[in-house]
Amino acid sequence: MVPGAVCSPRIHSRLGTTTNVRTADSVSVKVARCGTAKSPCGLKSSPATVSSFRLDRFEATVGRFRRYVAASSAGWVPADGSGKHTHLNGGKGLSQGSSNVQEPGWDSAWNSNLAKSRAVWTGNLSCEPTYQTWTSSAGANEERPIVCETWFEAAAFCIWDGGFLPSEAEWNYAASGGEEQRAYPWSKNPSTSTTVDCDYGNYAGCEGTTAKVGGLPQGDGRWGHADLSGNAWEWNTDWYQAYPTPCTDCARFAPTSSRVIRGGSVYDDTSYLLVSTRNNIPPFNRNYVVGFRCARTP
Numbered sequence: 001m002v003p004g005a006v007c008s009p010r011i012h013s014r015l016g017t018t019t020n021v022r023t024a025d026s027v028s029v030k031v032a033r034c035g036t037a038k039s040p041c042g043l044k045s046s047p048a049t050v051s052s053f054r055l056d057r058f059e060a061t062v063g064r065f066r067r068y069v070a071a072s073s074a075g076w077v078p079a080d081g082s083g084k085h086t087h088l089n090g091g092k093g094l095s096q097g098s099s100n101v102q103e104p105g106w107d108s109a110w111n112s113n114l115a116k117s118r119a120v121w122t123g124n125l126s127c128e129p130t131y132q133t134w135t136s137s138a139g140a141n142e143e144r145p146i147v148c149e150t151w152f153e154a155a156a157f158c159i160w161d162g163g164f165l166p167s168e169a170e171w172n173y174a175a176s177g178g179e180e181q182r183a184y185p186w187s188k189n190p191s192t193s194t195t196v197d198c199d200y201g202n203y204a205g206c207e208g209t210t211a212k213v214g215g216l217p218q219g220d221g222r223w224g225h226a227d228l229s230g231n232a233w234e235w236n237t238d239w240y241q242a243y244p245t246p247c248t249d250c251a252r253f254a255p256t257s258s259r260v261i262r263g264g265s266v267y268d269d270t271s272y273l274l275v276s277t278r279n280n281i282p283p284f285n286r287n288y289v290v291g292f293r294c295a296r297t298p
């Protein structure tokens with residue numbers, strides 16, 4: 001069976017949608033100068049070249065994740081080496097700048113990080129009683145972002161769903177509108193506009209909890225991606241480090257202590273929603289503010 005993107009016909013047309021991100025040649029990836037979540041000390045830019053790819057319009061939802069949990073509980077695991085950007089570099093995928101380190105893909109040693117039963121999955125995804133979105137059976141949260149999942153679980157979901165986690169450069173490209181270099185994903189006319197309120201993004205003081213994905217179309221990015229900034233943070237494939245230089249379809253694959261998360265959340269102030277803001281947490285961390293979305297071949 002080809003894994004479906006959603007669990008319910010009711011939301012099939014909305015939540016299986018991916019959008020082509022049409023990329024130009026080389027652009028600057030905005031980064032926070034201090035490399036921390038907030039960027040009070042200004043910005044610098046790091047040039048990157050990003051090839052075309054597709055990126056899901058929405059954060060992965062509880063409903064979609066429920067289908068994956070069922071598959072995982074039935075024994076499905078990612079194939080060793082799967083989940084790479086195989087459309088790049090003759091199938092080798094992303095590379096780590098000039099160091100010639102290629103994208104490793106899924107490591108079968110990580111299979112032990114994936115639960116093997118619904119009961120264990122439910123325990124794992126119940127990381128915070130008030131703010132978790134997972135429920136043991138389908139309920140009111142099916143269209144809210146899945147949270148409390150580890151980096152491994154996010155990566156495995158994307159492989160099961162026919163894609164992969166986006167690199168930080170890809171995620172940043174989509175959020176900044178490529179060469180437009182938007183301050184927020186919705187910033188336009190001018191792209192430096194820092195206009196933000198609860199009609200654009202779900203951040204601290206707005207909904208109070210993660211909301212149904214796609215509820216704020218005014219905050220969509222250049223290519224129609226919803227909730228890139230706000231609602232739930234989103235795992236990227238990279239280990240957290242300075243961007244590789246040069247960056248041509250690059251990502252960081254040399255392990256550090258944490259993986260990149262992007263976009264801020266409903267529990268953060270607006271400075272965390274800036275495209276320039278980077279953040280990171282350990283890959284085994286389960287956090288009720290961290291979700292993800294998948295990328296795909298163009």
Ligand SMILES: [Ca+2]
Nearest residue numbers: 227228230232
């Ligand atoms: Ca988000």
